[in-house]
Amino acid sequence: MxxxxxxxxxxxxxxxxxxxxxxxxxxxxxxxxxxxxxxGLAVLTQDIGFAKMYRTQYRRKLTVILVNTKAGTAQSVIKxxxxxxxxxxxxxxxxxxxxxxxxxxRVFL
Numbered sequence: 001m002x003x004x005x006x007x008x009x010x011x012x013x014x015x016x017x018x019x020x021x022x023x024x025x026x027x028x029x030x031x032x033x034x035x036x037x038x039x040g041l042a043v044l045t046q047d048i049g050f051a052k053m054y055r056t057q058y059r060r061k062l063t064v065i066l067v068n069t070k071a072g073t074a075q076s077v078i079k080x081x082x083x084x085x086x087x088x089x090x091x092x093x094x095x096x097x098x099x100x101x102x103x104x105x106r107v108f109l
Contacts, residue, residue: 010077055097
């Protein structure tokens with residue numbers, strides 16, 4: 001996730017833990033998922049692989065917030081997240097998959 005997005009989320013009051021902060025910069029997706037589950041954190045990502053992992057291995061155990069924009073830029077991700085915050089309390093999402101695009105927000109159990 002771009003640093004600009006992380007800074008924006010911090011300004012919005014979200015607690016952000018970067019992979020580099022917890023020595024997981026080069027970790028596998030499974031290691032990241034396990035760390036998030038053990039620490040009650042959500043994985044905010046643009047990587048569709050985490051959605052697949054949620055559905056096949058960690059349904060109702062892991063919180064994944066997947067942001068999928070056409071441009072994939074920091075600005076487009078911020079715009080999509082800003083729109084999502086009008087529809088869903090992302091702080092309240094627990095052990096679910098949230099799929100965010102520029103126009104829609106879908107929450108899967």
